[in-house]
Amino acid sequence: MTQRIFWQDPYLTELKTAVAAVRGDQVYLQSTIFFAFSGGQESDAGTLGGYPVLTAAKDGLDIVYTLPPGHALKAGDPVELRIDWERRYRLMRLHFAAEMILQLVYKHCPGIERIGAHISQDKARIDFARDDSIAVLFPLLEQEAAALVAAGKPIETDFTDEQSQRRYWQVQGFARMGCGGTHPRSTAEIGAFTLKRKRLGKGKERIEITLSA
Secondary structure, X not given: OOEEHHHHOXXXXXXXXXXXXXXXXXXXXXXXXXXXXXXXXXXXXXXEOOEEOOEEEEEOOXXXXXXXXXXXXXXXXXXXXXXXXXXXXXXXXXXHHHHHHHHHHHHHOOOOEEEEEEEOOOOEXXXXXXXXXXXXXXXXXXXXXXXXXXXXXXXXXXXXXXXOOEEEEEEOOOEEEEOOOOOOOEHHHHOOEEEEEEEEEOOEEEEEEEEOO
């Protein structure tokens, strides 16, 4: 099982570890700071042993990294991981901005169904099953989200089940949600962001979130 150091310290940008296994272009590590696509959050970008990581994917409780053909790594080799910090930090901030908006939508629209989500470094989106425009909620969502950011509340994370690698985040007095992504330490780090509504089709509404800086 790959040890996920990004849960212990999501601000760590470099890590010395060792190769656990190699299967052609696919490499497994003993430990990692390199997040793999999960829960709608895109993978990190960076290098493994000096090679660019082409893809990162979950493989059970492990993470598998695909490197360019012809790499020279083998099991047992010491390697260094480096991630693109600017990308990681934007993903973290947008991820939690989306989590805040999701919880606020649940608060103001009990029973609403989320039908999709995606977090990239440029924007986050959340899709809902809803007949009328979700933009009518924006004044409330923006006001309450801004208050959470201004309050600078700690974002706590931990395991609900360590054996199965299930985790959650929690902000006291706001919400708690199962999630295995990377998160900032405080709501203050999210900063200002804007909301945009898109109509996806009959009964489908999307909220797009972009950071102001």
